[in-house]
Amino acid sequence: MELRIFQKGFNYSQDGPGNRLVYHLQGCNLRCPWCSNPEGLACTGEKTYSTEELLQQILSSRMMFFDGGGVTFTGGEVTLQFEAAKELLTLLKQNGIHTCIETNGCHVRLPELFPLVDHLIMDCKHHDPEIHRQVTGASCALTHQNLRLAIKAGMQPAVRIPLIGGFNAAMEDARKFASLFRELGLPGNGTLELLPYHEYGKDKYKALGMDYTMTDAARISPSTVSEFTRIFTDAGIHVIRT
Numbered sequence: 387m388e389l390r391i392f393q394k395g396f397n398y399s400q401d402g403p404g405n406r407l408v409y410h411l412q413g414c415n416l417r418c419p420w421c422s423n424p425e426g427l428a429c430t431g432e433k434t435y436s437t438e439e440l441l442q443q444i445l446s447s448r449m450m451f452f453d454g455g456g457v458t459f460t461g462g463e464v465t466l467q468f469e470a471a472k473e474l475l476t477l478l479k480q481n482g483i484h485t486c487i488e489t490n491g492c493h494v495r496l497p498e499l500f501p502l503v504d505h506l507i508m509d510c511k512h513h514d515p516e517i518h519r520q521v522t523g524a525s526c527a528l529t530h531q532n533l534r535l536a537i538k539a540g541m542q543p544a545v546r547i548p549l550i551g552g553f554n555a556a557m558e559d560a561r562k563f564a565s566l567f568r569e570l571g572l573p574g575n576g577t578l579e580l581l582p583y584h585e586y587g588k589d590k591y592k593a594l595g596m597d598y599t600m601t602d603a604a605r606i607s608p609s610t611v612s613e614f615t616r617i618f619t620d621a622g623i624h625v626i627r628t
């Protein structure tokens with residue numbers, strides 16, 4: 387099977403533990419207006435690799451996976467290339483490589499990947515599936531359900547919230563997120579990271595001839611991050627920074 391990839395490179399401890407080879411898989415089912423990888427949204431891509439080719443590439447990088455590192459698949463959205471990703475993850479597990487995926491959690495078959503994934507990063511952009519649908523194009527009800535299943539399976543997921551002014555960053559949102567995470571069983575069973583809005587992808591939109599619709603209203607003050615951190619910590623959730 388083949389995977390479409392639009393970017394790859396090493397990074398240290400940002401997308402999973404240790405030094406990791408990170409693959410960005412082409413295609414996403416959502417259209418978050420703040421997305422910093424607009425070049426990866428379309429499902430068609432020029433660079434296609436067979437799973438066997440990728441396995442060999444990864445095995446030959448093995449010496450670089452220090453400090454508990456390994457391979458991370460992010461996007462785009464990894465689950466859009468479900469079968470090929472599953473095949474490669476299976477091969478990596480058979481070869482003893484530490485695996486991580488970062489996902490928006492919206493795929494109904496995501497739990498099939500849990501036994502193949504050592505570290506699960508799940509983006510949780512909103513507590514309200516309808517608001518999530520209006521802004522990103524799809525509901526996040528499955529994300530919440532998959533998060534619950536991951537916790538039940540003992541995965542210790544690393545949950546990430548992109549904090550976006552005017553979307554999910556009011557204090558009322560913090561309280562609703564906290565109550566959702568309590569209900570899903572996150573306290574004591576995973577971590578939470580807040581990712582304040584940034585404009586890293588802005589110039590790419592222009593280069594691609596796409597509209598960048600975000601405004602300064604999306605910016606997040608340090609006090610908002612502190613307040614969110616306090617509310618989540620009070621709810622027994624382990625808030626981390628990477």
Ligand code: SF4
Nearest residue numbers: 414416417418421462
């Ligand atoms: S889920 Fe991630 S990759 Fe997809 S549009 Fe949103 S930010 Fe971009």
